[in-house]
Amino acid sequence: MNLNNLTIKTAKEGLLNKDFSAVELLNAHLDRIEKEDKDLNAFITVTKEIALESARKADKLISEGQDLPLLGIPIALKDIFSTKGIQTTAASNVLKGYIPPYNATVVDKLIDAGAVIIGKTNMDAWAHGSSGENSDFGPTKNPWNKEYVPGGSSSGSAVAVSSQMAIASTGTDTGGSVRLPASFTNTVGLKPTYGRVSRYGVIAMASSLDTVGHFTKTVEDSAIFLNVTAGKDEKDGTTPRIDVPNYQKHIGQDIKGVRIGVPKEYFVEGMDKRIKENIKKTIKFYEENGAKIEEISLPHTEYAIACYYIIQPAEVSSNLARYDGIRFANSRDTFGAEAKRRIMLGTFTLSVGYYDAYYKKALKVRTLLINDFAKAFEKVDAIISPASPTPPWKIGEKANDPLAMYLSDILTVTANITGHPAISVPTGFIDGLPVGMQIIGPHFKEELLFSLGHKYEISNKWYEKKPYES
């Protein structure tokens, strides 16, 4: 049995069946890191000793007949999640050497669910970027072709799962930072509804847009994972008291009669032809399986990127103000170019005399976009589109063109502006590189995304394809 091929579901079955131990499962993944990560650079920190200790503990619990949702499952954390006693850098030199005195709520929840934390993953510094290149710890590479980017900003987390160095991983999605890299690496990426998962302890990028998501190999795993992380947190005032359903129960549900909207504005100029064909096939699949496909309009879509690039840098400029190097971490001159760019943009748009023209106007556009979606969800149950307008690009291709980089988020940012949940599911390959779709649902209706995603996944089985022979 190849322990690197397992999903959360199959690994759990094997562990409880005592086919292998949690330590063996962990070692298989540590070996993969050892073998591949010099090239891929998915990890900033590998927490081997801590992981071994939790794996042993998991084995002990299993031998005592206990069970927990993620018991013994090797999980990687984006290096933006605060981990008590473990360096947390946000992939920036500013935080190099910073060791948090506390765990993010999600980290506590994962540990309580029995997860084995295998390490902290690389990312675009401060989650600023769409390619994974903008890391002070070097770029992460795409395991499907190392000359290509894996997508960002949660680059290392996507690659860790895609190249089987972890069974699942956490990510953050502020404008597409989970969905884009998921689609570039043949993994499933979930961006939950804003407020569904606690942000406490996750280093803030843009607080009104940040969501805490995750990468898994399958949609079912994504549902299992969300059941661990979702829910009200007393330490995060933006998590509402809304019940968390048993998401796994919705896996395998019939999708007959589900109305799926295809927004005409999402088929933007400059979209790769092959991407268009790919999504058409996917839409056809749903139609053939009983879903009702309808063309819909989200009329303010063209303003989404502009709106996002006002609100996001404004919040970034404020959120990065605490990194003054006085109390912890390194001095401000260790900030990279992209962070500086966003600090300047945000400081400018919030300034007296510009606030009304930029920030206030962006808030108005935000309301219009929310209304667009509210209207659309009166007609349809879910919305489908490609996750990215292009397949992965070559490392270096957009590195010196920030605007081109910003535009790669064109299909994903709106769900962050409006707070809607969205899932990225693999839909095949273009020239050997993965591509994916995104399904957007109404607020707090993640279960619908899981049942739709799963239906497609079990028929197409893209998750069976691996970047390596073994």
Place this chain on the structure above:
Amino acid sequence: MKLAINGTKKNLMNHKVIIGLEVHVELKTKRKMFCNCSADYFGKKPNTHTCPVCLGLPGALPVVNRQAIEWCTQIGLALNCNIPLFSKFDRKNYFYPDLSKGYQISQYDEPFCINGKIEVNGKIIRIRRVHMEEDTGKLMHENVNGESASLIDFNRSGVPLVEIVTEPDFDNATDVKAYLQKLQQIIRYLNVSDADMEKGQMRLEPNISISFNLNSNDLPKYKVEVKNINSFSFVEKAINYEIKRQLELLEENETPLQETRGWDETKQKTLSQRVKEEANDYRYFPEPDIPPIRWDESEIEKLKNTLPELPDEKMQRFIKEFNLSEYDAQILTKEISLSEYFEEAVRVATNLTPKQIANYIINKKINIDEILPTKLIEEILTSSKVEEVSNKELLAIIKEVLSKNPKISEDFKKGNENVVQFAVGQVMYILRKKIDTNILKQLIIEELK
């Protein structure tokens, strides 16, 4: 505006003083504004009341203290403010080492309370707004291992702070002082803060400027803010000093600088701290980590109904119910504890009028912590039973005392009047009766002369 005949000095006859006030009050909630740390920081070991939230560590998030918001709203209600049904927090972005997040969570354009008013010395002072924010840490400049260093104590960081802003409705320091006393009294009545200025629980910042445009409500192009004032009498002195200083400048046709000054009690003057070339740009924007606050009418009604009886109401009631003079009622309601003590004494007294009790408390400056109301009533009753003793009998004893103690007479002649009190004691010792000691004192003095 007129120029004096010599053409250089401004005629200062036609000016008006314009003063507005910003007052910060620290609430005495158990917990801080946005985290569970104890807010009782005064005199505690530095950085022991801290957590990731008030230290502004990466990833930490604020969660509002509902109690603080309700208390802030009650202050607004006590100052006759309107309470908008929608309110929100904003980030005020600025850099200072004691500000852990690089921004202060405050309220900008939609504060909890707006448009209030309060009567001071028969004049209406408008309250512009009452809003909620968080306190900062504290910088300490000390010598560490022979090197001068700046240290930061974050125990105060995140303690709930209410800011009360008036319209520029004051024109003299006396009214300002009266307003501040009244505000402090109201806050103590509400029991939301001890408003102790020496502990920094109440901080005063007057803005002072002078206008020559008597017929317009336009404010002058400058204003001077005075900080570092920790007593009501200092605020009075600082304002009067500023008025004089600014008038002297204006007389020479100079416009005072827009600046922040500090009151220096030793030098008895205000000193420039920071000149504001232009208004600070705090780049306010809505705090994304805290959802806006939405009230139901019924919730505000409930807060209103749970307000305690406030000083003005209580004073009016004392005048009416107990037939007291305004002067007596004012003294008795100054502190809530004294007012409650008085009412308790009235309740337990059977054959004393409230007026008699009030007189006794006020004249004898009764320490209410030392004697219970029931005991006080007994004391008043015994003390009012003065025994009749004839002057003849008294004089006999006085003579006896003076002859036995010739030093009394000697010292008195040298101008030492304290010996009289000694003589009183001696007489009372022999007499062993309750008498009016004032009469006795007079008799002794006459005898000594």
